[in-house]
Amino acid sequence: MHVLLNGFLRFRATAFQGQAARYRKLAFTGQNPRAAVIACCDSRVDPQAIFSAGPGDLFVIRNVANLVPPYHPNADYHGTSAALEFAVRRLRVPNLIVMGHTGCGGIRALLDGDTDSDFLGNWMRIAEDVRERVAQEPDPAAAAEREAARQSLRNLATFPWVRERLDAGDLRLFACLFDITAGDLHLLDVQGRLRTVSPELIRSLVPDGE
Numbered sequence: 195m196h197v198l199l200n201g202f203l204r205f206r207a208t209a210f211q212g213q214a215a216r217y218r219k220l221a222f223t224g225q226n227p228r229a230a231v232i233a234c235c236d237s238r239v240d241p242q243a244i245f246s247a248g249p250g251d252l253f254v255i256r257n258v259a260n261l262v263p264p265y266h267p268n269a270d271y272h273g274t275s276a277a278l279e280f281a282v283r284r285l286r287v288p289n290l291i292v293m294g295h296t297g298c299g300g301i302r303a304l305l306d307g308d309t310d311s312d313f314l315g316n317w318m319r320i321a322e323d324v325r326e327r328v329a330q331e332p333d334p335a336a337a338a339e340r341e342a343a344r345q346s347l348r349n350l351a352t353f354p355w356v357r358e359r360l361d362a363g364d365l366r367l368f369a370c371l372f373d374i375t376a377g378d379l380h381l382l383d384v385q386g387r388l389r390t391v392s393p394e395l396i397r398s399l400v401p402d403g404e
């Protein structure tokens with residue numbers, strides 16, 4: 195705990211002081227993040243660090259294996275769906291990004307068929323179909339990381355207020371995968387193909403003014 199608290203003191207003395215005006219402005223105006231990111235809880239894949247983002251830039255939703263459940267409103271406790279609703283309806287973020295990663299423990303639990311858990315096995319049922327789809331792949335874990343991210347993209351489109359904003363051209367969806375070993379980020383298209391982010395790739399993308 196000492197390590198963390200001393201880390202806070204360093205943050206306060208350096209990063210916070212360095213951006214004190216920005217924090218004050220955000221406290222006064224409220225947040226207006228440029229994207230909501232659905233990322234894994236994994237301690238190695240912090241979206242804020244990976245996108246070199248500052249305070250107020252990203253609305254980050256983290257859960258095991260960066261999964262988006264299908265739209266299913268009822269009296270259960272839907273943490274991810276509630277955060278998504280806040281980002282899309284209240285904050286009106288212009289971009290939604292699903293970010294998977296290599297070596298995901300949640301995906302490993304899915305492939306192993308975790309049965310000894312109170313919540314994890316049930317949560318991973320969101321990606322249940324993925325397990326069968328990747329069974330014949332040479333690297334099932336890597337394929338499942340890709341497929342689970344695509345499944346989450348498809349599930350995002352089942353939320354009526356996401357659909358509505360997509361149809362209005364007011365919201366963009368992306369999926370990407372972070373390679374922890376190489377430090378690469380790969381954009382994932384709807385066909386499941388990966389393109390590594392580079393200056394050339396960025397130049398080839400349609401500018402979005404951000």
Ligand SMILES: [Zn+2]
Nearest residue numbers: 234236298299
């Ligand atoms: Zn993970």
